[in-house]
Amino acid sequence: MNKTDKKGYFGKFGGQFVPEALLPPLLEVEEAMENIMPTEDYQNELNDLLTHYVGRQSPLTFCPNLSAKLGFKLWLKREDLLHTGAHKINNALGQGLLAKKMGKTHLIAETGAGQHGVATATAAARLKLRCTIFMGAEDVERQSMNVMRMKLLGATVIPVESGSRTLKDAINETLRFWISHQADTFYCFGTAAGPHPFPTLVKRLQSVIGREARTQMLTQAGRLPDVVVACVGGGSNAIGMLHPFVKDADVKLVGVEAGGTGEPGCYHSAPINLGSPGILHGHVTMLIQDEDGQIQPSHSISAGLDYPGVGPEHSYLADIGRVHYGMICDESALNAFRELTLEEGIIPALESSHALAWVLDHASELPQGGDVLVNLSGRGDKDLGIVKQYIQF
């Protein structure tokens, strides 16, 4: 694959667009990623935590009822069964452990819906680190249950009142805080985006999803899947799932962006499909922006996908055509949410419902008799309040 040699770039995407004052802490994280993460000591401790604390490896579940309807075998990678209920814990614990080995005493993080905030607060509690979570004031109001979880776990939650009062502003505020508290603080970035080295660091920690799933497919299905599908917000579950299959040329890879209501001109969260290249949060990537380069508000029924940018490696994988990026609107996601719940007895997160919805909506184009693997990145309990507004039950 043709990557430029410039540090932290994936083709023309990525980089390090940050104030000079942030460069030393970013270099420190990069050094730790290269020198501490590969050590036996770190790997053993992380694997022990992932196995006995998080509950890895997560199962690969065959879906008999949906498969019979669809005409191909549908498999789910069950990240929803992990401690705290989503893949986010893989990354938060990995970064938390790295922070601890670096001698940092304070974990800070942004959160949108609160899943990464809860995962970070959990890691901090377990690893005995202080924890501060920045959350858009609007999200604090919308996601009060997760705010309560974070506080119970001992974290300080700071509502961010600036800008659009959502995830992107929480990232801005966390970066600002990090500038002034870098000596003892580690920024536990929530997704495979941001300035180098975060896209690479998060990919390394989330790739456990795809590595396990690949081995499990070979064991349980006896072959690699024909298609692998994951939802994409910032893109951490997707890069973790898809990257270990990138070299398998016969495996079709699909990322699913959130299309919002699907009406023309509506706010959405699909920068690869509907955006253009630009620079936000430290890197070049596909963005939802106006012609003057101002970042536009995003929308999705799924708070975890509601972000105007996307990890730079996804922009690159789209650019070279290795991964197809589809788009699913709110209504299709809700339909998939209900289908999986009724047919297989699994309540999926609305984020993961987008990945499943792509499969349901494109079933006629998928290989009959083949194998389709979907990353079920999280469980849906957190979404019942939103779902209740749309579905009678």
Added chain:
Amino acid sequence: MSQTDKSRLQIAIESAKKQGRTALIPFITAGFPDMDRFWEELQAIDQAGADIIEIGVPFSDPVADGPVIENASRDALARGVTLAWILDGLKQRAGQYKAQLVLMGYINPFMQYGYEKLAKDAHQAGVAGFIIPDVILEESQEIRQALAPYDIDVITLVAPNTSLERMKEYAQSARGFVYVVSVLGTTGGTVDLADSVTNTLSRAREAFDIPLALGFGLKEPSQLDVLPSDMRPDAAVFGSALLRHIEEGKPVTSFLAPWL
């Protein structure tokens, strides 16, 4: 370096120095306090004795700025301020200002405008430099190359955690002046100059042979009194404090007077 090679910005700071004073670099967000009064305030700042004026190009996600400038930026966007509006307005007034003009803004609006077009239009608008707080040396090549033919500088920023070695890497391409950030923080914060600024300025003096401007958290000349006399900056940048002053309805002359 011969006089003719010197950038306009360096010359502006050195001529203030010859008068025995610190050069003044006030900052104002474009479109602040509103789109019409901005041009009046800009003229007032120029007449009050600014050596260089830093004009803020608003951005939706200003990660290096504190609340005062962030709010000014947000309000300006809500009023419809764009980079094109700023450059057009400056073109209409080209040659009117005694002070040199610098645009301060984040990279994305410049990227979307197109670096080549930006260079041409900035040249016609009389802009002598750009301060881009989210662009480090390694990412600066493209915009630097586009601006260089028009003698427009990309200003180097260094912070209290920038090593001497790193400053020396910057020194090879630094032009105009070096912006020394006084604190590890955002604009408009509180600042204890004596603590880290002396060290930062001392490293910067060793690394660079162009003037040093100190910024972030400056309000009154007495703040500089804590610095050793051989470690005074050549120029001082005021942003948040000046915006607050204007917002309170006070004339810019009364803000700048103590510095002159």
